[in-house]
Amino acid sequence: MRLLRWLIALALIGGGVFWVLTRPAPVPPEYASLTGDAERGALVFAVAGCASCHIAPGAEPSDAPVLAGGERFVSDFGTFLAPNISPSSQGIGDWTDAEIMHAVAAGVSPGGAHYYPAFPYTSYHFAEPQDLADLVAHLRTLPPSDVESLPHEIGFPVTIRRGIGLWKMLYLSEDWTVAGAADAQIERGRYLVEGLGHCAECHTPRDALGGLDRSAWMAGAPNPSGEGRVPAITPGELGWSAADIAYYLETGFTPDFDVAGGDMADVVLNTGKLPPEDREAIAAYLVALP
Amino acid sequence: MIRSPLTLMTAAALALLGPLAVSAQDEEALQRAIDARQAHMQLYAHNLGILGGMARGNIPYDAAMASAAAADLGHLTRVSQQAYWPEGSDIMMEGSNALPAIWENLDDVFAKSGDLVEAVAAMEAVAGDGLEAVQGQMQALGGACVACHRDYQQEN
Secondary structure, three states: OHHHHHHHHHHHHHHHHHHHHOOOOOOOHHHHHOOOOHHHHHHHHHHHOHHHHHOOOOOOOOOOOOOOOOOEEEEOOEEEEOOOOOOOOOOOOOOOHHHHHHHHHHOEOOOOOEOOOOOOHHHHOOOOHHHHHHHHHHHOOOOOOOOOOOOOEOOOOOOOOHHHHHHHHHHOOOOOOOOOOOOHHHHHHHHHHHHHOOOHHHHOOEOOOOOEOHHHOOOOEEOOOOOOEEOOOOHHHHOOOHHHHHHHHHHOEOOOOOEOOHHHHHHHHHHOOOOHHHHHHHHHHHHOOO | OOOOHHHHHHHHHHHHHHHHOOOHHHHHHHHHHHHHHHHHHHHHHHHHHHHHHHHHOOOOOOHHHHHHHHHHHHHHHHOOOHHHOOOOOOOOOOOOOEOOHHHHOHHHHHHHHHHHHHHHHHHHHHHHHOHHHHHHHHHHHHHHHHHHHHHHEOOO
């Protein structure tokens, strides 16, 4: 009996520790004081590639996409379905600006639940609060959709959202992967690549728990959307000059004048909207990778 | 030799599927079509490389050369592609990255190839007018290519 009592006590303590450790972070108070600029937000929206995942399956890219959701992302942990994030009551229309910003940067819902990391908040986490505010202002200008978000197709124990709190402790890092940036251009590139652009989410392999293996940064990975591999984009493997990369991100043309296809097509259509300095910054960061 | 029920079932299934399988002759015809259209794409890339090389500053701008490359792109858009795309010449074939979705969305494919014709015509119209004019059309041209490759080419 005494043993049982101890076990129950331990379980309660363990449960308590779990409960405390896995608590979703609160909304940073500074968010409420920011005002977004929708026009600047269009560029943040393009870099972050929100539409690539949140438009309906089969929908065409557009400057004013309907972010109705519904795209399916098959993973080792189940199939995740992109939700409606259009400005409607089925989407994010009723959320406050700060709630949307917090969802993007911390992966926490307005109701205080963790989101699954199919949503690349481990990258968006690096976004500057003002960029987040601008992004929200832009999201509110997009057409609404009344399509209902569909539930993820996942099983136990993935269904326990509190577990994502532990996952975040392991993988939601405050630190850049490339610690030093040699100059302001590479620093800007790092912000765009490691942060908003979330390039590593596809170009870096994952470990058994689905976290990015930062020791193999941009070393290529199995293609999450099907067969084949997402290529390595380290300078040694890719072998493109900074000018090659910047031109690809502008026009979609590789150095051999082949063309971006598949998921990268969406990326180049987005990066084509950026000011040239940003594409050059991304390129400068990538060619400076080890 | 004792066959397991599973092997027997597999054999039965194969026998049923047999008549549906592509014959070696058909397969050769599909392969020829794939080779032909990939050669066609190479010619696009070659001429885009001339214009893009100038746009990028890798080769000096030459109005006559730019106009000729743009005109060649125009000729290429007018080549009939009818025999290039037999149904079945998709990713199931060695060396093809064409998604079967092409044959399920022919209206969209034609609409997108129409956009390419327009983008090429716009380049043709200005290719001789100077480097800036060429530079100004490359993104639109790339976008027209990307639009189709986005939906109908498997990433490799």
